[in-house]
Amino acid sequence: MMALDGKLARLRTYRNNIHRYHRLLKTRLSDLEREYIESRLSEEREALVRGEASRTAQGANVSWWTDRAEIGTRFCFEDSKSKELFALTCDRLGITCQDG
Numbered sequence: 866m867m868a869l870d871g872k873l874a875r876l877r878t879y880r881n882n883i884h885r886y887h888r889l890l891k892t893r894l895s896d897l898e899r900e901y902i903e904s905r906l907s908e909e910r911e912a913l914v915r916g917e918a919s920r921t922a923q924g925a926n927v928s929w930w931t932d933r934a935e936i937g938t939r940f941c942f943e944d945s946k947s948k949e950l951f952a953l954t955c956d957r958l959g960i961t962c963q964d965g
Contacts, residue, residue: 872920879913914940914960921951 886906890899915931918940922929927943942948955962 872916876913876916876920879909879916882909883913910960911938913958914938914955917954917958918942918951921947921954925950 883906886902886909889902890906894902918929918931922942925942925944925947927947929940929942929947932939932941940951942951952962952964
């Protein structure tokens with residue numbers, strides 16, 4: 866139970882950071898500041914998606930892995946049901962997900 870609480874806390878932290886970076890991007894920033902925040906936002910999104918992939922796979926008791934894609938990262942699951950659930954999670958988070 867303790868490990869699950871830690872994972873959920875990390876996912877919550879990623880979400881909070883993403884929201885904070887979005888708010889910061891709406892403010893007046895130098896080009897350097899904007900570039901840094903956009904970079905951090907990308908890193909937080911990646912961490913959040915990886916955490917959600919892990920949570921999805923763990924809930925279904927299946928393995929998952931990533932592969933390089935032409936654009937972005939391909940998240941792979943042992944079964945199609947986990948893949949579908951992960952795609953729905955990405956949709957809910959506002960993260961573009963495409964099959965293939």
